[in-house]
Amino acid sequence: MAENLIALENISKTYYGAGEPVYALRSISLNINSGEMLAIMGPSGSGKSTLMNLLGCLDKPDSGSYDFAGQDVMTLDKDQLANFRSIVIGFVFQNFNLIGRATALDNVCLPLIYAGVSSRKEREKRGRQMLRMVGLEGREHHLPRQLSGGQQQRVAIARALVNEPGMLLADEPTGALDSKTTVEIMLLLQRLNREQGLSVVIVTHEADIGLHCQRIVRLNDGLIVKDEIVTEPYLAKMQAG
Amino acid sequence: MDLFSSLKMAWQSLLANKMRSFLTMLGVIIGVGAVIAMVALSQGTASGITSRISSMGSNLLTISAGGSSGPIRGVSTSKLTNGDVEAIKNLPLVKYVASESSVNSATIAIGSNTWTTTVDGTAPELMTIKSWDTVQGAFFTASDVDSVNRVAVLGSTVVTNLFADGSSPLGQTIKINGLSFNVVGVLSTKGSSGPDDPDDIIYIPLSTAQQRLLGSTSVKSISVQATNEAALTPLKEYISTLLRQRHRLAATADDDFRIRDMAELLATIEDTTKMFTFLLGGIAGVSLLVGGIGIMNIMLVSVTERTREIGIRMAIGATTRAILTQFIIEALLLCFIGGIIGVFVGWGTSQLLSVFAGLTMKVEAWLIAVSMGFAIMIGLFFGYYPARKAANANPIDALRFE
Numbered sequence: 001m002a003e004n005l006i007a008l009e010n011i012s013k014t015y016y017g018a019g020e021p022v023y024a025l026r027s028i029s030l031n032i033n034s035g036e037m038l039a040i041m042g043p044s045g046s047g048k049s050t051l052m053n054l055l056g057c058l059d060k061p062d063s064g065s066y067d068f069a070g071q072d073v074m075t076l077d078k079d080q081l082a083n084f085r086s087i088v089i090g091f092v093f094q095n096f097n098l099i100g101r102a103t104a105l106d107n108v109c110l111p112l113i114y115a116g117v118s119s120r121k122e123r124e125k126r127g128r129q130m131l132r133m134v135g136l137e138g139r140e141h142h143l144p145r146q147l148s149g150g151q152q153q154r155v156a157i158a159r160a161l162v163n164e165p166g167m168l169l170a171d172e173p174t175g176a177l178d179s180k181t182t183v184e185i186m187l188l189l190q191r192l193n194r195e196q197g198l199s200v201v202i203v204t205h206e207a208d209i210g211l212h213c214q215r216i217v218r219l220n221d222g223l224i225v226k227d228e229i230v231t232e233p234y235l236a237k238m239q240a241g
Numbered sequence: 242m243d244l245f246s247s248l249k250m251a252w253q254s255l256l257a258n259k260m261r262s263f264l265t266m267l268g269v270i271i272g273v274g275a276v277i278a279m280v281a282l283s284q285g286t287a288s289g290i291t292s293r294i295s296s297m298g299s300n301l302l303t304i305s306a307g308g309s310s311g312p313i314r315g316v317s318t319s320k321l322t323n324g325d326v327e328a329i330k331n332l333p334l335v336k337y338v339a340s341e342s343s344v345n346s347a348t349i350a351i352g353s354n355t356w357t358t359t360v361d362g363t364a365p366e367l368m369t370i371k372s373w374d375t376v377q378g379a380f381f382t383a384s385d386v387d388s389v390n391r392v393a394v395l396g397s398t399v400v401t402n403l404f405a406d407g408s409s410p411l412g413q414t415i416k417i418n419g420l421s422f423n424v425v426g427v428l429s430t431k432g433s434s435g436p437d438d439p440d441d442i443i444y445i446p447l448s449t450a451q452q453r454l455l456g457s458t459s460v461k462s463i464s465v466q467a468t469n470e471a472a473l474t475p476l477k478e479y480i481s482t483l484l485r486q487r488h489r490l491a492a493t494a495d496d497d498f499r500i501r502d503m504a505e506l507l508a509t510i511e512d513t514t515k516m517f518t519f520l521l522g523g524i525a526g527v528s529l530l531v532g533g534i535g536i537m538n539i540m541l542v543s544v545t546e547r548t549r550e551i552g553i554r555m556a557i558g559a560t561t562r563a564i565l566t567q568f569i570i571e572a573l574l575l576c577f578i579g580g581i582i583g584v585f586v587g588w589g590t591s592q593l594l595s596v597f598a599g600l601t602m603k604v605e606a607w608l609i610a611v612s613m614g615f616a617i618m619i620g621l622f623f624g625y626y627p628a629r630k631a632a633n634a635n636p637i638d639a640l641r642f643e
Contacts, residue, residue: 058556058636079560086558093640097553101257102250113246114558120245159557 005166005199006032006055011064013050024050026222027064034166035197037190037233039210042219049171051219052203056169057085069166086115090160094172096152098144098159104131105140108159115163130158134188150181157188167199168192174209186212187236212236251571254543262575265539268532269579269616270586275525276612277587277604282594283521284608285601287514294507300336300470301370301503302477304329304463304484320459321498323451325487329465332479334472339367340460342450349403349443350416356402360417360443362450370466378411378426386446391453393422397430398441417443420453473502526615532579533619540572540627551631552639565632572624573617580616584609 008030015022024047032038042048053059054066057073060081066073069088076084090111091097098107108127117123131140134154144152153173160168170189174182190212192198202209210216212234218226255262306321326340343361350356367373368380381392395403395410404410410424422445431439451458467476477500484498544551551564559567591602 053637056556058640079562082555082558082560085556091556093553097549097556097640099550099553101253110554111557113243114554114560114563118243163558 003034004031005034005036005069006030007065007067008054009065011054011061011066013047013054013059013061023222025054025061028222028224029064030217030224030227032167032199032201034199035193036215037193037200037213038202038215038217039213040201040203040217040219041205041207041210043205045221046219047222048203048219052169052171052201055167055201056089056091057081082114086111087163088166090157090163090165090168092153092156092160092168092170092173094175096144096149096156096176098152098155100144103141103143104136104147104155104158107144107155108162111159111163126162127158130162131155133161134158148181149177150184153177153181153185154188157185157192161192161198167201170200170202172204173202174206175204182209183236190233190236208234247566247570248574250567251574254547254571255574258543261539265536266575266579266582268535269529269576269619270532270583272525272529272532272619273580273583273612273616274586274590275528276522276615277584277608278590278594278602279521279525280518280608280612281587281591281602281604282600283514283518284605285591285595285603287511287518288603289601290510290514291507294503294510300467300473302465302467302473302480303501303503304465304480305461305499305501306459307497307499321461321463321484323458323460325484326460326463328483328487329463329480332476332483334468334476334479335465336468337366337370337466338463339364339370340447340463341367342447342455342457342460344418344450344454347418347443347454349399351403351413354403354405356399358396358399358441358443360445360450360454362445362447362454364447367444367464370464373431374429375426376429377409378424380426380444381446386448389448389452390446391420391422391449392425392445393417394426394428394444395424396428396440396442396444398438399443400427417445418454470504473504477502529612529615529619533576533623536572536575536620537623537627540568540624541630543571544568544627544631547631548634548639548642551634552636552642555634555636556640561632564634565628568628568631569621569624572628573620576616576620576624577613580613583616584613587612 008028010027010029011025012023012027013025015024028051040048040051050059054061057068057076058081060066060074060076068084071084073081073084099110102110105124105127108130109123112123112126117126128140131137134157136151136154136158139147139151144155147155157168168189173189174185177185186209189200189202193200200213202213204210211230214230214233216226216228216230217224218228304321321340323340326338329335330338341361341363343359345359346357347360348355348357364386365380365382373380375394376397378394380394381390385392393415400410403415410427413424414421415424416422428440428444447460465476465480467473480500481496485496488497490497554564588604591604594600595602
């Protein structure tokens with residue numbers, strides 16, 4: 001039996017704007033096990049972005065209870081959340097979000113600086129390891145604009161994993177990539193999940209991406225409408241040639 | 242987050258916008274440069290004046306006719322006389338006494354060359370009191386004064402104008418207001434720092450001036466050198482009492498003479514130049530302040546532009562404090578680099594002014610330290626608000642920012 005990583009119970013989040021209040025999440029409960037590869041899917045406005053922000057500890061729910069690896073997230077303040085997410089969560093975004101004027105290696109090492117690893121040697125050693133792991137050895141000193149989209153996303157994944165977080169949270173990680181590179185990235189994520197036991201949560205609207213995961217949670221109108229196990233997940237394969 | 246990483250990050254983001262960083266820095270460069278050049282100018286001028294005055298001797302008292310609250314100065318009816326001078330010579334604590342009486346615009350002629358200058362009748366002690374030197378010949382002697390000899394000692398400006406052909410003035414005969422004088426000495430150049438040229442003067446024995454040129458036994462001023470600096474205060478008292486007695490002043494009457502000591506004069510001048518330093522430094526400081534506002538402006542633009550970057554940094558673990566530090570360091574770095582360049586600009590301007598305009602400039606270490614310190618404080622002050630704005634950004638909104 002896999003260990004429980006995240007336990008969300010009766011989570012609600014409401015946005016009060018100019019007009020009617022927006023009930024983004026209405027009392028949802030969700031458990032995610034350690035080592036799971038899970039997709040969160042739903043149309044726009046379904047609350048999946050809100051759920052992702054909550055899972056990523058970028059925001060706190062209005063009510064409910066949220067337990068992340070034994071830590072009660074509800075009690076953390078803004079800076080404690082920042083410290084917490086830098087240790088337990090790695091983020092990957094649709095448009096990579098690398099710092100443009102920093103090299104691939106500097107981008108990967110950035111979370112280590114914020115996590116307080118003060119030895120530059122140590123940081124660069126771990127940064128290089130991460131880049132090797134995502135297959136970018138030799139590109140350490142390239143700037144993001146000198147890399148292809150797929151390579152940039154690999155740098156972003158390396159950066160997300162450099163602090164050895166328990167969970168990788170990917171927001172439309174292949175949304176800006178062509179089909180070939182999409183396969184490469186999914187292959188990498190599946191490999192990390194399988195070989196290192198990394199929990200991966202992917203927020204996506206692409207059905208195909210969801211089918212690469214072991215479990216799909218579908219949201220609509222702030223509620224979980226379906227929570228299904230994918231019996232035979234697609235295995236991403238490099239196309240021949 | 243360690244300092245080296247912060248500095249490296251700040252450096253990278255300044256390099257990303259080189260032109261903008263430079264223009265922002267320009268405000269600080271001009272501000273610091275102006276502060277240094279302005280203060281160096283007033284400091285240089287002040288030190289020039291004070292060193293000249295202290296070279297005259299600090300144990301010096303100068304007595305002049307006319308009280309401080311008497312009739313219009315210069316047309317005072319009161320007079321100092323040879324008798325006063327002799328009486329002062331007999332006071333205790335007195336080392337040297339030299340009185341002066343001058344003709345303000347005498348016509349000097351040698352052959353067809355003429356020159357108008359001041360002719361000062363005095364005693365040989367004046368040379369000792371003011372520690373002057375002669376480059377040719379010697380100052381006239383006490384026996385010249387006793388015998389009312391027609392001898393003259395020339396200042397270097399007079400020599401240049403009357404002996405333009407380079408011939409030696411020694412032993413030559415010049416005419417002062419039509420009277421023949423024999424040149425016995427030439428004084429070394431004292432140099433000028435203002436409109437008054439201290440070398441444009443001729444010295445002759447006081448007796449000769451009084452009897453041949455002025456026809457009066459009054460003296461304009463008396464210079465008294467005390468035995469030491471501590472003697473100045475009691476000596477001033479003695480002289481005052483003596484002169485009041487000799488001039489038969491009633492107990493309630495004001496003095497009809499003025500005694501000034503050099504230390505007092507020095508203090509007055511130092512106060513004035515200090516005020517000038519603050520004034521000029523203050524004006525230049527305003528431009529530094531404007532430079533600081535420029536930095537704040539650009540930092541605010543930069544924070545808005547980089548909202549997304551701030552979001553990314555927060556998502557990967559940057560705390561409020563880390564973001565705050567990063568932007569403050571960027572502002573500080575701008576001011577620090579601008580300040581260093583400004584120091585060189587100010588120093589260079591000072592050099593140029595001293596070489597081409599002949600001004601005395603004094604760039605001291607404390608001046609560089611103060612203006613750098615001020616620049617850094619400006620960076621801290623004007624960098625804080627934009628940095629605060631960046632640090633308070635909400636990571637979700639910041640990430641969504643296009």
